[in-house]
Amino acid sequence: MTRARSAQQPLHPPRARTGAPRPAGGRALRAGVLAAVVLGLLLPIAAGLWETLRAAFGHFPAIGATGPSLSPFAALLATPGLGQAVALSLWTGFAATALSLLLALGLCAVAHARLSGSRGARLLAPFLAAPHAALAIGLAFTIAPSGWIARVLAPLLGWDRPPDVALVGDPWGLALIAGLAIKEMPFLVLMLLSALTQIPLREAMAAGRSLGYGRGLVWMKVIVPQVWPLIRLPVMVVLAYSLSVVDMALILGPSNPPTLAVMLTRMFSDPDIFALLPASAGALVQLTLVLGSFAALLAAERVAGAIGLWWIRAGGRGLTAEPILRGAAGAAAALLALGALAMASLVVWSVAFRWPWPAPLPESWSWRAWRTASGGWDSAVFNTLVLAGLTTAASLVLAIAWLEGEDRARRGRAGWAEALIYLPLLLPQIGFLYGLNVLFLRLGLRADLFAVAWAQALFVFPYVMITLSAPWRALDARLPRAAASLGAGPWRRLVAVKLPVLLAPMLTAAAVGVAVSVAQYLPTLFMGAGRVATLTTEAVTLASGSDRRIAAAYASLQAALPFAAYLAAFAIPALAFRHRRALLGGAA
């Protein structure tokens, strides 16, 4: 029912709707929200960028460097392997984005009829919940030449030793691309499913089929051009993320030289404090890389549009495209299976004692990893929970305030506002986080849990906002209107009508918030000055140690927390609304 209605609703609702005159309270709410977003999100990013810029041009009085000078750039250029690192970042970033997008399109083309938005969310939840680092640790073991798959194949193929090929940390970054695709493809699928509800899908399909186009061709020629504008921003988020990811690239990417973002992270934590200057210069290069990639994406969009137009006009029909779509969907399913295997391997490793090559399962088992970790994981779990709780609660409140402000103003979201929300996700984290840290230190704010929470919220808020916006707009407008006609004021309508009706999507948004917070690596590392240990920072650190069992215990916990949050998000509405099926959203 929700879906059917929102199908007629455009992404940006028309500005003026009929109804009561604009309530005055709305303006104060909107001003408050805007102030919170500008002061809490925009200003820190701008200030962080400014500090980075100054350091990049050799101005950093705290360590006795006064600029401006170009020597940081000269030092950066002299860093061995820089060119290769940049090329590697570009290649892995674009390849992972293109792969995720193509597979997501293929999967949706084949399966969208059976996947409603909420059902899709439920199926994909484990992949959305799994933090990048945990997935990377599991994947590294699963696909390594001496890994799980190879150990199962070894007796069949007569391998006495694992083959000497780089499958993890390979110079082409293929493992990194696969890891990114496992994480990003489900995100794009979810965005696609939500976008598909906003276009007249069924009509387009029926019209296309009656004109003799196969399903695949209708999809490519009619549907994709319509959904593209709706998923352009999420694709840009994926691109920006893939170009500048650190934790996953540390674990799955090549090490010598690594991607640019990893190289810079190392420079930022170099014991030689003057390495901060070329590192900041590198952060600007990373920023340029991302912005340049956006330009390239938009240029590619034009070219593809022109070619597509010519292709559509040529009018080819038939079933030629079916195998391509099926292939993409198959590859997507295979990738998800690989991801599931990776997560399973974490659990097995965490209870293994001795597990040498070529045993397909541990020789001996033990709870030791869980017991040994108890000296440390309790505080890491505590920090992680506090951070997730703080950031999610703050982001959810802010998002609700924003959306309610839009409702009261009776207007849709302006383009600049949409861009504002997405901004933290479009800029590479490394471009402004260190600068932000410097700023905090200069202001005398300590590197503590609060600083980390703030930095994490920069990234949690956008995701909460993205997740909550569509269901919020899809809310049946007749409900608050009926409440208003019965005399309920705006606050009562919000608290007594909208929020209860929107409980399921709010919990989903909260689960997304928890997952994003738990997965944050760089903000925790930089703003916590290494002193705020979370499951993510511990798992990434342990991933480079020799004890895969303890790393697996941390990674399992790291994945379990957001997963529990998703489970709760599905279970609570089901329990609370067990007698009100219509409130269960698209699940009914």
Place this chain on the structure above:
Amino acid sequence: MRLTLTTALVAAFALPAAAQDWQETLDAARGQTVYWNAWGGDGRTNAFIDWVGERTEDRYGVTIEHVKLSDTAEAVTRVVSEKAAGRDEGGSVDLIWINGPNFLAMKEQGLLHGPFVSDLPNSRHVDLSEGAPATVDFTEAVEGMESPWRLAKFVFIHDSARVEPPADMAAMVDWAEANPGRMTHPDPSNFMGATFLKQALIELAPDASALQEPVTDAAWETTSEPLWDWYDALRPNLWRGAEAFPENESVQHQLLNDGEVDISMAFDPAAAASLIAQGLLPETARVFVPEGGSLGNVSFVAIPYNANAKAGAMVVANELLDPEVQAHMQNIEVLGSYSVLDPGTLDAEARAAFDALPDAPALPALEDLGDTLLEPHASWMTRLTQAWTERYIR
């Protein structure tokens, strides 16, 4: 073994006076808390430090507070800034686990208390004759400013069920040719990777004594040339064609356990036995040492000049040299670190304590470990890793 004239003299004549001085130290130490700044990255070492603390508290009323560092340089920086702030007494650091460049920095800047080692009664169990391992730290003379407590020695680990190890570094080229892709070393930006190159540098150098002096361009040219010839021959047969290297020795141990390589390395002769006991290596893992011996160094403890609990720190340093403590430390189930004591100076009871230590099949006998090669001057290591990066990463 070697009982030098000095130690003999100390033993014969100086003991009564020294014993009286030591009693004064013990009296002063009672009730003190020693803030021992020590790298905290190893759980077994941390547990050992706790154990020592319980012991000094029981016996001398000295409490140990382990300040866990992620890098020893943190403690050095703390003392430096205290000196800059004019805090010449009541400093926050009482004892530091230290060696190499950090020791050199503190000694050169006059940040250390001492000499104090010969005042420790248990130093009579340590070979302090000139040139003995416990008297030189990365070519810098110790001069009684830091007291030894555990031995570190570079060893290789291999899986004896799988391969026969090469005899020395030079033989590694043929070994790798016969077993292509089956060996590697940690990235030279890592301490262990640099140590691997240093081990080869010493073995292959035409004149290894040049390494004991600070590096010069001329010495660099002649000394490093054979190393690069050797490495160029070895490189094509390294794991992954030398395109990738494990980040550190822990990762390489994992590669050994995964069967991806046949050789790993460690700075601890008990590493193989310890890793087996922890389930991290197959039970057939064993250590081996190149025929000409391997790099070794000693871990020391030093007392900052402004330490608040100098007497307590000396009591802890002395306790660390107690034969019972050293035997406990060498126990494979505890730490498995080799003792710094000279067995010749021990009485029958102490020797029995060492002999009674549980054995593990992967634990090498002391005589199998060969000679200990001295660490080159610190400048060589810097130059070596730089040169490696310039040659092979572009």
